[in-house]
Every structure is written in C-alpha cells, then in structure tokens.
Amino acid sequence: MNDPIPSLPVLIARNLQRDFTLAGDKTLEVLRGIDLEIYESEMVAVRGLSGVGKSTLLHCIGLLDTPTCGELIYRDGESTWQSPGISEQNRCDLRNRFIGFVFQFFHLLNDLDVLENVMLPSIVSCTSSQWRKKRSKVETRARELLQRVDLEGRARQAPGTLSGGERQRVAIARALINNPRLLLCDEPTGNLDTRNSESIHTLLRELHEELGTSILVVTHDPDLANRADRLLSMIDGKFHD
Amino acid sequence: MQYHSFLTRRYLRRRWAPWTAAIAVALGVFSLISVLAVMEGFKLEMRERIRGSLSHLVVKGGALQGLVGEDQILETIRSQPGVLAASPFVETLAIYKVTRLDHCLVRGIEPVQESEVTDLGLYLLDNKEIDELLADPYKLLPDDRLPSSAEEIDNTFSLERRRLILRWKGKGEGFDEESPPQALVVGIEALRSGRLAMGDVVQLSSYSPVTFEPCTGKFIVVGAFQSGVYEQDQRWAYADIRALQEMLDLWDEEAQDMRISGVSVRLEDYSLAAVAKQQIEAEISRRMELSTIDETAIPWRPSEVLTWENQRENLLQAVEIEKRIIAVMMLLIVAFAAAMIFLILMLLVIEKNRDLGVLRALGASRNGVVLLVLRQGMLLCITGTILGLLGGWLLVENINYVHDTIRDLTGLQLFPPDIYYLERIPALLRWEDVALVCVPTLVFGFLGSFFPAQWAGRRDPIKALHHE
Numbered sequence: 001m002n003d004p005i006p007s008l009p010v011l012i013a014r015n016l017q018r019d020f021t022l023a024g025d026k027t028l029e030v031l032r033g034i035d036l037e038i039y040e041s042e043m044v045a046v047r048g049l050s051g052v053g054k055s056t057l058l059h060c061i062g063l064l065d066t067p068t069c070g071e072l073i074y075r076d077g078e079s080t081w082q083s084p085g086i087s088e089q090n091r092c093d094l095r096n097r098f099i100g101f102v103f104q105f106f107h108l109l110n111d112l113d114v115l116e117n118v119m120l121p122s123i124v125s126c127t128s129s130q131w132r133k134k135r136s137k138v139e140t141r142a143r144e145l146l147q148r149v150d151l152e153g154r155a156r157q158a159p160g161t162l163s164g165g166e167r168q169r170v171a172i173a174r175a176l177i178n179n180p181r182l183l184l185c186d187e188p189t190g191n192l193d194t195r196n197s198e199s200i201h202t203l204l205r206e207l208h209e210e211l212g213t214s215i216l217v218v219t220h221d222p223d224l225a226n227r228a229d230r231l232l233s234m235i236d237g238k239f240h241d
Numbered sequence: 242m243q244y245h246s247f248l249t250r251r252y253l254r255r256r257w258a259p260w261t262a263a264i265a266v267a268l269g270v271f272s273l274i275s276v277l278a279v280m281e282g283f284k285l286e287m288r289e290r291i292r293g294s295l296s297h298l299v300v301k302g303g304a305l306q307g308l309v310g311e312d313q314i315l316e317t318i319r320s321q322p323g324v325l326a327a328s329p330f331v332e333t334l335a336i337y338k339v340t341r342l343d344h345c346l347v348r349g350i351e352p353v354q355e356s357e358v359t360d361l362g363l364y365l366l367d368n369k370e371i372d373e374l375l376a377d378p379y380k381l382l383p384d385d386r387l388p389s390s391a392e393e394i395d396n397t398f399s400l401e402r403r404r405l406i407l408r409w410k411g412k413g414e415g416f417d418e419e420s421p422p423q424a425l426v427v428g429i430e431a432l433r434s435g436r437l438a439m440g441d442v443v444q445l446s447s448y449s450p451v452t453f454e455p456c457t458g459k460f461i462v463v464g465a466f467q468s469g470v471y472e473q474d475q476r477w478a479y480a481d482i483r484a485l486q487e488m489l490d491l492w493d494e495e496a497q498d499m500r501i502s503g504v505s506v507r508l509e510d511y512s513l514a515a516v517a518k519q520q521i522e523a524e525i526s527r528r529m530e531l532s533t534i535d536e537t538a539i540p541w542r543p544s545e546v547l548t549w550e551n552q553r554e555n556l557l558q559a560v561e562i563e564k565r566i567i568a569v570m571m572l573l574i575v576a577f578a579a580a581m582i583f584l585i586l587m588l589l590v591i592e593k594n595r596d597l598g599v600l601r602a603l604g605a606s607r608n609g610v611v612l613l614v615l616r617q618g619m620l621l622c623i624t625g626t627i628l629g630l631l632g633g634w635l636l637v638e639n640i641n642y643v644h645d646t647i648r649d650l651t652g653l654q655l656f657p658p659d660i661y662y663l664e665r666i667p668a669l670l671r672w673e674d675v676a677l678v679c680v681p682t683l684v685f686g687f688l689g690s691f692f693p694a695q696w697a698g699r700r701d702p703i704k705a706l707h708h709e
C-alpha cells in the first residue's frame with residue numbers, strides 16, 4: 001500500500017451539496033455537505049447502498065454535474081482550479097487531461113476499434129494539425145497501455161467482439177491515455193462476474209502503484225473496497241466513519 | 242477539432258441510411274439544375290428568335306391615328322447617331338377565308354428596307370426550302386443558312402412573281418396575269434396546317450382606322466417565312482406596305498399623306514438602345530412641335546418609342562416568372578431532402594446518445610458535440626449538392642444525346658419538335674442558376690442539421706451514461 005497520508009491533495013471537496021427538484025416543488029437532497037480530500041497517489045473507495053449519492057458525487061467531482069453548493073478544488077503541480085468559477089473550456093480540459101473515467105458499463109464506442117477507443121481522449125483534445133504531429137506518439141502509448149492490460153493482440157478488433165472483462169480493460173486503458181491525475185471509477189466491476197472482477201481489481205491496484213495516479217472508486221464490492229488506501233462509507237448523502 | 246472529422250467518417254462509413262439523405266439532396270439539385278438550364282436555354286432561344294423578327298426599336302403611332310409624314314419621320318430617325326436603318330410599316334389584324342375562316346396579323350412592309358431592320362432575309366424561304374419544310378413537318382432552317390439577298394427579297398413581292406404564281410396556280414376569281422392580286426408572304430405553319438397553300442388567292446377583311454368602314458383586299462400567297470417563333474409562323478403575314486395602305490384606306494385628309502403604323506429601327510449597337518430611344522423620342526417630339534410651314538416638321542400625332550423587349554415585355558416576363566415559379570416549386574424537393582437530413586440526424590443523435598455522453602465525459606464541449614452533428618449533416622448536404630451538380634452538368638452537356646438514346650430505345654419522343662418548335666433541346670447552365678440552386682440547398686441543409694445538432698448539445702451526459 002502507498003503512504004496513506006501523502007503530501008498534497010489533488011482534489012478537495014468542501015461542503016458539497018446536490019439537490020434535485022422533484023414534481024410538486026419538492027427537493028431531494030442527494031449530497032448533504034460532503035467534505036473530501038484525495039491526495040496524490042492515493043486510492044480512495046466509497047461504499048454505500050444504492051441511491052445514497054455515490055454516482056452523483058462522482059459526477060460532481062468529474063465535472064459532468066454541477067453541485068447545488070460547495071466547493072471543488074483541483075490541483076495539478078502549481079496549477080489549481082476552483083469550482084464554482086471554472087470556465088466551460090477549463091471544465092472540458094479538466095475532464096480530458098486531469099480526470100479519467102471508468103464506467104460500470106464500459107461505454108466504448110462501437111464504431112471505433114479497440115485502439116481508436118483507447119486513443120479517443122487524445123483525439124478529443126487535438127486539432128487536426130496537432131493530431132498529425134502527435135498521432136504516432138499517442139498510438140505508441142495506446143499500444144503500450146493495451147499491452148499493459150493484456151490486450152496487445154486485440155488493437156484492431158471491434159469492442160463488440162470482446163468479453164465484459166476485456167472491454168473494461170480497454171476502458172481503463174482509455175481512461176489512462178492522457179496520464180490523468182485522478183481516475184474516477186463508477187462501479188468498475190458492477191457488471192462483471194467474479195473472475196473478471198478479481199482480475200480488474202488486481203489491474204487497478206497494480207496500475208495505481210505503477211503510475212501513482214490518484215483513484216476514487218465507487219463500489220459495492222468489498223474486495224475492491226478493501227484494496228483501497230482509504231475506505232469511506234456513504235449513508236444518506238454523507239460520509240460516516 | 243480532430244474528433245469531428247474522425248467520428249464523422251466512422252459514423253457515416255458504416256451506415257447507408259444517412260446517405261439516402263445525400264442522394265435525396267443530389268436528386269433535388271440534379272432536377273433543379275437540369276430544369277433551370279433547359280428553361281434558360283428556352284428563354285434565350287425564344288428571345289433570339291423574337292429579336293430576329295422584330296427590329297431593335299419601333300416608333301409607333303396610336304392604334305387609330307397612326308403616324309403621318311413618313312418621309313420626315315424616316316429622315317429624322319436616320320439622322321440620329323447610332324441608327325443603322327429604318328423602315329416604315331403598317332400593321333392590322335385581318336380575317337380571311339380560303340378553306341375556312343381564320344385570322345392573321347398582316348404587316349405591310351417595304352421588303353428590302355424591312356430586311357435591313359429585321360432578320361427577314363434570314364427566314365424568308367425560297368421555293369425549294371418551302372417544299373422541303375412542307376415535306377418534313379419537324380424540319381427547321383439550318384442555323385448557318387445564308388440570308389436572302391435584297392434582289393431575292395424584292396423578287397418575292399414582285400409583279401413577275403405574282404404573275405408566275407398566278408399562272409402556275411391557274412387563273413381565277415377575275416384576275417389575270419396583267420393585274421394579279423397583291424403579294425402575301427405567310428408563315429410556314431399556316432401552310433403546314435393546310436389553312437393556306439402557295440398560290441391561294443385570299444380575301445383579307447379588316448376595318449379602316451380612318452373611315453371605320455370595313456375594307457377588303459385580294460392577295461395571293463407568293464412565299465413563306467420561318468421565323469422560328471411558332472405563333473408568328475402561324476399568324477403573321479407580310480404584304481407590300483403600299484398595297485395594305487390602299488386596302489385600309491389610310492389616306493389622311495388633314496395631313497394630305499398616307500398614314501403608317503410606325504417605323505422599325507435597327508441600331509449599330511443594341512446595348513445603346515436606351516440612349517438612342519431617348520434621342521429619337523426627343524427629336525420626333527421637337528419636330529412635331531415645329532410650325533407646319535417648316536419643311537422638317539412632322540405632323541403631330543401621339544407616338545412612342547419602344548425597344549423590342551418593351552414590345553414583348555409580357556411574354557418575356559411570363560417566361561422569366563415561369564422559370565422562377567418552377568425553381569421555387571422544385572426547391573421543395575431540396576426542402577424535402579433537408580427534412581430527410583433532419584430526421585436522419587435526429588435518429589443518429591438518439592442512437593448515439595451514449596457516445597455523445599462519453600465524448601462529453603472525455604472532454605468534448607457542448608459546442609463540440611453540436612459541431613460534430615452539424616458537420617455530419619453538412620457533409621451529407623454538400624456531398625449531395627456536389628453529386629447533383631455534377632449529374633446536372635453532365636445531363637445538360639449531353640441532353641440531346643440522352644434524349645435521342647431514350648427515343649431510340651423506347652420510341653418515345655420526349656421533346657416533340659412540332660410542339661416546342663426546336664429541333665434540339667436548348668440548355669444553358671449559368672453561374673447565377675448554380676448559385677440559385679446551391680445557396681438555398683446549403684441553407685436548407687444547414688437548417689436541417691442545426692436543430693438536431695442543438696438538440697444533441699442539450700442532451701444530459703449523465704443520463705446518457707447512466708444505463709447500458
């Protein structure tokens with residue numbers, strides 16, 4: 001395991017709240033003042049029952065959703081970004097370079113082959129001229145990542161021809177292509193059998209140790225949760241010790 | 242951004258349905274380009290033929306009063322700069338009966354002078370040509386036909402020819418070779434329809450604008466012309482101006498002169514018609530206001546100067562309006578194609594909802610997603626437009642070959658020359674018409690793509706990612 005108290009946080013969440021307005025002007029409070037710090041090279045797991053707000057927390061931290069109130073601070077070396085106050089362009093850049101997403105349902109693009117899926121975050125961030133210069137470098141990195149997740153021979157296969165576990169490995173390689181500072185995993189083994197789940201748990205832990213990427217993983221799976229540096233339990237939109 | 246072109250290629254390469262919209266756009270553009278080119282060709286052909294049978298300018302008197310002082314008017318007009326020739330004419334509607342009662346517009350002319358102001362020499366037929374055109378109802382005079390000489394034109398209306406025709410046709414109706422009826426040259430369609438025949442002695446009946454009494458005159462059909470304008474070739478007839486003046490009893494007591502309907506004018510350069518028209522109008526008005534004892538004075542009569550386009554303004558405008566109406570109606574095809582792009586993109590956005598959510602999660606902006614969908618729609622639209630333009634251009638360039646091939650294969654005459662009065666289908670593709678087709682097509686395509694693109698941009702990425 002890594003040092004449980006690393007030097008500086010890459011993410012700070014303060015008093016994060018997220019309310020949803022329901023029919024009849026009723027309000028559903030999903031996040032009720034979350035405070036969270038994730039340090040460099042730290043793996044944090046969040047456990048909780050369905051509907052307690054784990055995914056909503058991940059969406060807010062991943063800048064796909066906007067909290068009703070509260071503050072999010074992202075740090076990359078000397079640079080920091082503080083939400084609210086991040087421009088739309090910076091939100092996109094943070095999602096692209098600072099954050100990597102791993103979803104429960106893999107969410108690979110079926111019109112692209114495995115290699116193209118892995119390269120997609122780099123493609124999204126480049127203009128055509130930038131891509132012409134960077135393409136070979138990105139492709140080399142994508143092939144290295146595929147090799148690392150044991151899929152080196154599958155680069156030109158369609159995602160639909162892969163098993164669930166293999167698809168999740170591709171999704172993990174895709175999430176790491178831009179060397180993100182923070183990997184957000186939403187139930188990464190929630191759609192896999194035990195054998196594949198075990199393999200993904202091991203892979204995530206190994207990659208975490210090799211790359212030093214901070215990981216926030218939301219899971220029901222006690223095995224994955226127990227492999228984290230820190231385990232947080234979430235009940236009714238709050239963390240409980 | 243790179244992912245726009247990258248994903249557009251991937252999405253469109255593996256699906257055939259979106260390309261149906263491109264094909265629909267191509268068909269719309271193809272139809273519009275072809276129709277507009279053929280209509281433009283028709284318009285120009287018709288203008289050219291009408292222009293040939295009319296002079297550049299016409300100085301016209303009122304329908305009843307006409308003009309008097311023919312010599313002074315001709316001298317006035319001929320003395321204006323830019324005027325090449327001028328020729329007087331008398332014009333009247335007349336009815337006649339040979340095999341059946343019919344009507345025509347008779348133009349009394351000085352034949353040789355008229356050939357200097359119009360293309361009469363180009364379309365006045367000799368005996369051999371009349372026989373050939375009567376033998377083949379679809380035949381037209383060749384474009385490179387040499388105009389008849391002044392001598393040949395003069396000869397067509399001459400006493401000798403009237404005598405010759407009368408002799409050939411046989412005496413009748415009280416005429417003999419010494420005093421044959423006046424010459425009448427009719428349109429070839431009047432002969433082709435069988436209403437008239439060469440050598441027919443025709444009694445023309447009209448009303449004198451001077452006495453308001455009915456008047457008649459006997460004429461003999463001595464020749465024919467083919468102007469290329471169907472209506473004129475069916476209804477127009479030329480006679481000698483003096484014979485027609487006599488028949489219509491156009492002696493003006495007040496002016497002590499024969500009335501004329503007007504004077505046809507040919508200019509050196511038709512592009513200067515507006516200037517020449519003003520000069521002639523001003524000079525004629527000035528001379529009409531001079532004292533009657535002045536030798537250069539022209540007796541006052543209401544008059545106007547018209548260009549040939551003014552004279553056929555209604556017809557030319559009708560053709561132009563018809564072209565515009567057809568263009569607008571056919572743009573509906575393009576609008577339909579744009580609606581197809583709209584529907585296909587909406588379906589694509591629904592199908593690719595999850596992909597769009599993933600792209601947002603991977604760093605694509607809302608506007609980036611909008612542009613991605615917009616790009617796909619515009620690619621389909623532009624591809625369709627280019628294909629349609631190419632197809633339309635190829636058809637326009639080979640329209641007669643295509644027509645002949647269809648006729649040879651099926652026996653179907655899509656373009657009967659006796660109806661359209663053209664041996665070949667005229668077609669002209671203008672840049673203005675290409676722009677008239679392309680700009681609305683691209684605008685429709687943009688509108689058809691814009692709304693699905695906006696809708697895609699407004700989709701919630703969290704909902705898209707939530708479920709498999």
